[in-house]
Amino acid sequence: MEAATTEATRVAPAPPPKVTERAREERKLAWMLCAPAVITMLLVTGFPIAYAVYLSLQKYDLRFPDQKEFVGLSNYVDALGSSTWWGDVWNTSLITIVSVSLELALGMAIALVMHRAIFGRGPVRAAILIPYGIVTVVAAFAWRYAFDPASGFVQGLPLISDTAAPLTERGGSLIVIILTEVWKTTPFIALLLLAGLALVPDELHEAAKVDGANAMQRFFRITLPLMRPAILVALLFRTLDAFRLFDTVFIQTQGANGTETVSILSYNVLINRVNLGLGSAVSVLIFICVLLIAFFFVKVLGTSTAQQRGEV
């Protein structure tokens, strides 16, 4: 098809392009079939994004509607010049990096277990997936109450002080938030990695075994390199998710004790202070951060869905 078009272009203008009536009709039909999806996507994602960008260029506080005016990039200057924004970016990055690393290590271990499980494969997989099936808000409450000195059981465990109140100070709060995140989303990573493991042919392992490679060598030299696309996709998804972390922090600390994330900041400005202009600017900045992360993964680390399918 492509070759035909190129040839047609080269010999043009003399003979008409060799696109048959049927092919043209099919292409038209394809566009018509796609159209509802494209239009819906434009309406539900394109429009809100464009509107947020438009709002972010305004001075617009819902409580003072008369003072609405166009202020250009001044909201962005405010946000980027504020130590709160950079502090929150740091908090968010810290939580993201630590939790995603832990999730990757644990997820890999769990994926290997699920892959190798000989008996009870179904129950093992189901049990591992339970945390992922629990609503995030519920999970966040469960962990908060577990660590609360009045209602929690954690203080009763050995080696932990009876009056420990981790959610009242920064280190403790960060640990509880990260634990909740890891507990909740490790199954997700494990699932994606399990799919990647299935791509590694058994013959390679057997051949390596014959050549005298031990289990460690087989894992690092064969399994990991072949799983690279799956790992990168899992990391990409989780990093993007973790960077937008909101619910766990909102339930457990509301951003107190220096645990405020960029999403909590956006909520405070946009929903609590109803400052639509500044809040939208913060939201757009978060969007740009997410784009940068995605760009880094796709361009620098070379993640792609084609790789995931094993086509490259």
Add this chain to the structure above:
Amino acid sequence: MRVGRVVVFGALLAATALAGCGSGGGGGGTPTLNWYVFKEPGGAYDQAVANCNKQAGGRYKIVYQALPTDANQQRELLVRRLAAKDSSVDLVGADVIWTAEFAQAGWIKPWTGANRAAAVKDRLVGPLKTVQYRGGVWAAPFTSNTQLLWYRKDLVPNPGENATWDQIIDTAIKKGKSIEVQGNQYEGLTVWINALVEGAGTPMVSQTGKVTASDKAIEDAARIVRRLATTKAAPAGLGTNKEDEARLGFESGRSVYQLNYTFIYPSAAEVTTPKDFQKRIGWARYPRTVADKPSRPPLGGINVAVGNYTKHEDVAFRAALCLSQPKNQAIASEKGGLPPTSEAVYNDAKVKKAFPFADELRRSIEEAGPRPVTPAYSDISLAIQKTFHPESEVQPSDVVSKLQDRLDKAAEGKIF
């Protein structure tokens, strides 16, 4: 066949849409008034609605639209509707701290003439201040609330009218017990800080959002907060406790004092160990910040306002007056434990029975130090919370500059 189904579906849609209009009650029939107010678990608001619907005799019908119990969430839901000019918001059960914001944004209607006179008639001074903004009246005071100093009669002496924070902290340390307060980073912390600053003699912020409290008053408040948080008088989890955690802590016996609302009293009757727990509880006025000035207890409560976009303005005002009338205030006291705003209701026998501490309650409400009345209240509250949390890290030496910096940024609409 398929066409038939589409037609039926379309007809259903149209019918629903029409029904939607009908409930708005454009012309003829009984207009429906939606009252958005928090979900009162005791059934007091349900009964107030039922009373008024009966009293209205078909002139209007109030429908109780329950909001969450958390004040922040109530506000978020209402603000979203009002900012979109939702005409279904006829009556608003407004927290005392929303008046200025809602009035300034044009979300609620001002009260004038006979309605205004009826709304403010015989109300206590404290609650009255919470419906006033820029010389206008914006709601009818309905229920009120304040905190008392609850103490264990069996463990510590009556602290009396003039106790200071320092004295009760000393006593608690001596007994090896703690003092329950609301220290989480949320509105309850603002309530505490505001009472401390007001108790030092100056209101915290003006209507335009400028700091009016003296440096000394803010530093005094910071000193007390820090002292409570860093001594043995601090309960476990001070920085995460809200009203209910404080109540539970007090009921567990770890504390000899508690600063909290009146709901803890009926709850104390349910405590099983010791069985006579409620009888061991005494009450006194909110403690003083400085020895030579009377304390200014916190002030909460719900006022009934009329939404600016309602299609039934006349009856909405009448319904608001009906809901907030003394009879319904008495029901709210009895069933919901919510103190009245009308002076006379405090002498009602049922109210006296519900509140054995009615006299103390009334005096505290009358002499309360309301939180700032300013349209940017939520910004200011957030700035206060961020400055005074975590409590153990508050430094009297730099608290004024930190608070000032955040309030300036709030006033300029910047990030803090």
